[in-house]
Amino acid sequence: MDNSAALSIRNLSKEYKRGKPVLRDISLDFATRGFTAVIGPSGTGKSTLIRCINRLVEPTSGAVEFQGHDLVKLSGRALREARRGIGMVFQEYNLVERLTVMENLLTGRLGYVAPLKAWLRRFPQADIDEAFDLLDVVGLAGFANQRADSLSGGQRQRVGIARAVMQHPKLLLADEPTSSLDPKTSVEIMSLMRDLGTAKNIPIIVNMHDVELARRFADRIIGMSEGRVVYDGAPGALTDENLKTIYGGKDWLHP
Amino acid sequence: MTASATLDARTWRRFTPAQRIARFAVYLGIVVAIVVSFRAVEVIPEFLLDAPEQMADLFKRMWPVAFGYYPAGVHDALVETLHIATLGTIFAVIMAFPIGIMAARNITPSRPLNFVARLLLVSSRSVNSLVWALLFVAVFGPGALAGTLAIAFRSIGFIGKLVGEAIEEAHPGTLEALEAAGAPWFSLLTIGYWPQIQPAFWSVVLFRWDINVRESAVLGLVGAGGIGMALDTAMNLFQWDRVAMVLVAIFAVVIVAEIVVTQIRKRIL
Amino acid sequence: MNAAAARIAFPPNWWARAGWLLLAAYIVYACSLLDFTWARFMVGLDNGARFIARMFPPNFSRWEILVKGLTESIEIAVLASALGILISLPIGLFAARNLMPVWVTWPARMLIALCRSFHPVIVAIVFVKAIGFGALSGIAALTVASIGFIGKLFAEAIEEISLKQVEAVRATGAPFMNVITYGVLPQVFGRFIGFATYQLDSNLRNSTMVGIVGAGGIGGALFAAFQRFDYDFVCAMLLSIIILIFAGELLATRVRAVFLERSRVNEE
Numbered sequence: 001m002d003n004s005a006a007l008s009i010r011n012l013s014k015e016y017k018r019g020k021p022v023l024r025d026i027s028l029d030f031a032t033r034g035f036t037a038v039i040g041p042s043g044t045g046k047s048t049l050i051r052c053i054n055r056l057v058e059p060t061s062g063a064v065e066f067q068g069h070d071l072v073k074l075s076g077r078a079l080r081e082a083r084r085g086i087g088m089v090f091q092e093y094n095l096v097e098r099l100t101v102m103e104n105l106l107t108g109r110l111g112y113v114a115p116l117k118a119w120l121r122r123f124p125q126a127d128i129d130e131a132f133d134l135l136d137v138v139g140l141a142g143f144a145n146q147r148a149d150s151l152s153g154g155q156r157q158r159v160g161i162a163r164a165v166m167q168h169p170k171l172l173l174a175d176e177p178t179s180s181l182d183p184k185t186s187v188e189i190m191s192l193m194r195d196l197g198t199a200k201n202i203p204i205i206v207n208m209h210d211v212e213l214a215r216r217f218a219d220r221i222i223g224m225s226e227g228r229v230v231y232d233g234a235p236g237a238l239t240d241e242n243l244k245t246i247y248g249g250k251d252w253l254h255p
Numbered sequence: 256m257t258a259s260a261t262l263d264a265r266t267w268r269r270f271t272p273a274q275r276i277a278r279f280a281v282y283l284g285i286v287v288a289i290v291v292s293f294r295a296v297e298v299i300p301e302f303l304l305d306a307p308e309q310m311a312d313l314f315k316r317m318w319p320v321a322f323g324y325y326p327a328g329v330h331d332a333l334v335e336t337l338h339i340a341t342l343g344t345i346f347a348v349i350m351a352f353p354i355g356i357m358a359a360r361n362i363t364p365s366r367p368l369n370f371v372a373r374l375l376l377v378s379s380r381s382v383n384s385l386v387w388a389l390l391f392v393a394v395f396g397p398g399a400l401a402g403t404l405a406i407a408f409r410s411i412g413f414i415g416k417l418v419g420e421a422i423e424e425a426h427p428g429t430l431e432a433l434e435a436a437g438a439p440w441f442s443l444l445t446i447g448y449w450p451q452i453q454p455a456f457w458s459v460v461l462f463r464w465d466i467n468v469r470e471s472a473v474l475g476l477v478g479a480g481g482i483g484m485a486l487d488t489a490m491n492l493f494q495w496d497r498v499a500m501v502l503v504a505i506f507a508v509v510i511v512a513e514i515v516v517t518q519i520r521k522r523i524l
Numbered sequence: 525m526n527a528a529a530a531r532i533a534f535p536p537n538w539w540a541r542a543g544w545l546l547l548a549a550y551i552v553y554a555c556s557l558l559d560f561t562w563a564r565f566m567v568g569l570d571n572g573a574r575f576i577a578r579m580f581p582p583n584f585s586r587w588e589i590l591v592k593g594l595t596e597s598i599e600i601a602v603l604a605s606a607l608g609i610l611i612s613l614p615i616g617l618f619a620a621r622n623l624m625p626v627w628v629t630w631p632a633r634m635l636i637a638l639c640r641s642f643h644p645v646i647v648a649i650v651f652v653k654a655i656g657f658g659a660l661s662g663i664a665a666l667t668v669a670s671i672g673f674i675g676k677l678f679a680e681a682i683e684e685i686s687l688k689q690v691e692a693v694r695a696t697g698a699p700f701m702n703v704i705t706y707g708v709l710p711q712v713f714g715r716f717i718g719f720a721t722y723q724l725d726s727n728l729r730n731s732t733m734v735g736i737v738g739a740g741g742i743g744g745a746l747f748a749a750f751q752r753f754d755y756d757f758v759c760a761m762l763l764s765i766i767i768l769i770f771a772g773e774l775l776a777t778r779v780r781a782v783f784l785e786r787s788r789v790n791e792e
Contacts, residue, residue: 054435083437094432098450102533107446111437119445121534128533145535160432167436277782289606292599296659303655310654338554345551381769382762383733385645389750394575395568399558473645477736480558490649506641 006032006203007053007171012062014048022048024227026062030171030203035194037214037235038207040224041247046207049224050175053205054086055079067170084111087164087202089193091176093156095163097149101140104148104159105131108166127166134162138192154185158192165196172197174206178213186210190217211243317499324500328485333504336481339399339474340467343406348460350407351414358415359422361430362444376419379412384470388479399480406467406474413463421455422448457523461516468512472505575755582763583756590764593735593742598768600662600734600741601727607663608670608727609720615671616678623682623708636679640672644730648739659740666727666734673726677719678712685711717783721776728772732765 223231357372475483735743
């Protein structure tokens with residue numbers, strides 16, 4: 001599993017305030033395929049971990065090796081080019097509300113298209129064709145010219161996922177992608193991500209708080225507690241004891 | 256809570272002591288300012304007592320309003336005033352864009368550039384359009400060119416400041432997503448910020464155009480074109496009925512401009 | 525719908541295109557109407573360069589006139605704002621359609637609209653003719669302008685309050701004044717501070733210029749200097765005005781910070 005690791009995190013640490021580390025010396029390897037779910041209580045650093053990978057948050061120390069580069073050391077243009085290869089899905093969808101669905105999908109290509117052309121909406125026809133096809137795949141055929149803010153939460157997240165896939169990423173990150181969605185839609189979204197990941201051969205790392213959802217869709221579960229990894233293994237092997245270690249307390253486990 | 260909480264746990268204070276002092280200081284400052292100003296200003300009592308009589312006399316001379324003066328003396332100047340206001344606003348928008356972008360801290364990370372841009376915006380706002388008009392009349396000679404540039408330069412600060420505020424209130428999540436996808440700086444502007452600030456932008460521009468129509472009407476008093484010149488001439492010749500005509504014309508144009516702006520607002524925003 | 529049409533990524537927005545075209549055409553038309561030729565512009569730039577050269581270095585030697593003018597402008601602004609606020613509060617209240625009957629709101633709104641319609645300079649001219657030269661005319665003119673602005677915004681703020689809160693206070697059996705104090709005023713106080721400080725700022729700007737028509741303040745000295753071609757003194761006065769207004773804005777921000785308590789949750 002490790003010799004073709006797509007992503008290697010080495011000794012990653014992050015302190016927002018001196019002396020109060022949120023991530024403590026995390027080392028993880030991720031294979032080129034597979035659906036990994038990161039679970040843990042709020043404030044334990046799950047979101048920070050995900051965001052350190054594509055440097056939306058600056059790590060305090062450590063290395064993130066992806067595609068032969070240490071992402072922590074990149075800056076400027078090199079960082080942008082590296083980010084193109086990493087797709088991200090957000091909890092609040094983070095679409096450009098006033099633009100249409102099509103325009104939002106194409107923002108995934110902004111790292112590949114010259115700025116002036118992007119402004120004039122002159123994207124390569126191949127991209128546009130791909131966008132239309134993706135809309136069909138995510139179940140939003142016909143929505144191309146609707147404004148993003150007229151869509152429901154589930155629909156917006158589909159656009160968010162499609163946007164990430166438009167980047168032709170080698171890695172897909174998701175930061176609590178279903179936390180703002182109802183249970184049924186959450187399952188649909190997780191399904192969509194898993195299917196796309198398999199079809200396009202992209203490893204997926206999702207940060208989430210719904211343990212059942214994680215068990216159902218993930219191939220690998222990483223449990224974090226207080227900035228450290230306390231569980232790393234198959235969902236089937238996740239016991240109640242493990243969950244107690246991760247989340248603390250037991251009242252929430254069983255009624 | 257503070258350590259004294261146990262002792263006066265039952266006392267309710269609306270404001271912290273620091274806040275009370277600050278509020279008191281402001282009230283005191285206001286009162287002092289008013290009293291000092293009041294005593295310093297020279298009030299010549301005869302003038303004050305005379306005032307109602309003088310004003311009545313003035314209004315008597317303005318009546319009947321010289322409507323017949325409109326075609327010859329007023330119409331062209333009025334149209335010129337509208338052009339000055341509109342062109343001036345357009346030029347201001349064009350010039351405000353680069354400066355506004357330079358001043359926005361979340362777009363331009365360079366602090367010195369931010370500062371220079373903000374300085375430009377403050378200066379533009381602090382100099383009254385009438386004073387800008389004086390400057391431009393001295394440089395370009397009397398006429399509409401001076402007036403248009405005066406309106407333009409005065410409006411840059413207004414538009415730049417309010418658009419800058421809209422930029423700073425843009426939803427950060429959207430920008431985060433674009434950055435995560437590797438979008439370059441220019442695309443962040445055109446696709447991240449512009450769609451979000453569009454409504455605020457048009458609102459500010461319309462608002463400023465409305466104000467500029469009012470301002471353009473008086474620039475002629477210093478020779479910068481528009482209907483102010485007709486006003487100035489009529490006043491110097493003590494033709495108060497014509498003055499009244501000009502004032503009525505200005506009033507009408509201002510009302511029409513407001514109606515236009517309200518209608519456009521309803522459609523677009 | 526045929527498949528090709530369904531696949532148009534960016535349907536052209538004909539209204540927007542027409543709009544931009546119209547705008548471009550207008551600019552060309554208006555420029556020619558107002559006689560903006562390139563030649564004039566170049567001559568102007570040349571003049572401008574010479575002009576700026578004569579303005580620098582700014583000449584502060586006649587600083588007594590400068591200070592006197594500035595202080596008078598400040599005084600005009602302070603008094604006009606105070607008077608304006610004082611008068612606007614009841615008028616604004618009377619103009620609020622959700623609190624007052626029509627026969628009260630109509631005249632109040634007419635008064636406010638009248639005050640807003642005329643440029644402060646024009647009002648200043650009228651007052652100068654009536655009351656005579658000096659700061660008093662300036663104060664009167666700017667008070668009128670303040671009533672127009674504050675009155676309108678205050679009425680709007682009152683009309684936008686949630687009547688549910690007022691209803692709740694009324695349900696406790698509180699007398700009218702208490703209903704106003706606890707139900708209405710807390711909701712409008714924030715916005716009131718906002719536009720009161722804005723109007724003070726605006727009056728400060730205007731007070732520096734009503735002097736041009738004789739209504740007191742530094743405008744008179746400024747105009748006189750222009751006519752005498754004393755451009756370096758003009759520059760000194762302009763710089764002082766800019767600094768004054770900037771200081772005024774900073775002061776306004778501090779006052780707003782004192783009275784508008786923002787939620788403190790994020791400041792820990």
